[in-house]
Amino acid sequence: MTRRGFVAGAGAAATSGQGHAAEHKHDHEHQAVPSDLTLRVKALESLLVEKGLVDRAALDALVDTYEHKVGPRNGARVVAKAWADPAFKQRLLTEPTAAIAELGYGGQQGEYMVVVENTPQVHNIVVCTLCSCYPWPVLGLPPVWYKSAPYRSRAVIDPRGVLREFGLELPEDVEVRVWDSTAEIRYLVLPERPAGTEKLSEDQLAALVTRDSMVGVAKVTLPAAGAKV
């Protein structure tokens, strides 16, 4: 493989972004890559390991961390605790990074947290128009839609239209606040606690909280009647 082939090939993805339904379950065409990208990444990893620049066990640990240990369940526990404990909620809104650290979450891409609260009058939604900044310690790695051009481009100019695509129609009299993560501050939305959850435990509440609700593209809802909470 020539270097030119190696480097240039990194950019030779032939993705198909045409004709998609707004929602799809199985096809990952937008993620489609030439099969040789697998080989190119392997080749680079082998070279970096051979040169002693990286340790393979460290790579495994990093993948394991983001695949299994860090994710939106962390954020869900933060939200549930805020709903259940008014003193914690107060700390979460005034000293967010420290309050989140009380639950053991923090670090890279969550060093400077700001928590914005949704209310019946105010709806917050988070975006990064310039790249894909996202609060990793509480939400994990961002989903593809968050990193993609349609969301990044339109969230600031047409937040209500974007929310409609997520199935959330906001009344005219609700104020929408869009947070563009252009610096190192990372934003977490504290969604509204749904009615009818007064008797639920913190664990049960956490199970209701979705990733999307903490980015601000959805509300937290109760499971359909009859479903087990």
Place this chain on the structure above:
Amino acid sequence: MNGVHDMGGMQGMGPIQYEKNEPVFHARWEGRVLALTRAVGAWKKWNIDAGRYQIEQIPPADYLRMSYYEKWFTRLVALVIKHGLVTPAELESGKRAKASRKATPPLTAAMVAPMVSKWNSATGRNVLVAPSFRVGQRVRARNINPTGHTRLPRYARGKFGTVDRDHGVYVFPDTNAQFLGEKPQHCYSVRFTARELWGEQASPRDSVYIDLWDDYLEPA
């Protein structure tokens, strides 16, 4: 740089493609690229702003076509060459140059958990720098068009807003990305009304909050 990465306000990018029960990585190589980027980053040859700037330099047609982790891979290849960690000959052959000495990786498996959970890439600076603006003050985002890295999005330039909060002192990306110094200064959340940014078509109630450094702002 007025690049295609600066997407705020663009139209015609299509519907949002939502995948239910999306996996963290769609293929094994994606996770390896993320891990490689973090592990090589431990050599501290570049900083977070230089890393973003490198992605911004991907040609626009490629930038739009590539998946996220393909961009990361392209960046990693460019950075290891640029900073001399790997030679072009090594990249071509896939083998370490015979004359070179094997290095010792700075990041071991045992260090991963502390690294991920610590503030080792934090860009806040605990230094005394006077803020140029105060909370509640009317400001204008400067109309600047630097050819290098900047975190002042195009859609805000020349627009009037109000300082909503002072986040404190942070490294300035425009200089840091090109290794021209950290130039620590205050960074603020500035509130722009949707109508100031987008005109009468926007809701009179809505607003966009953008994190902006001192050097991006002027008094209104």
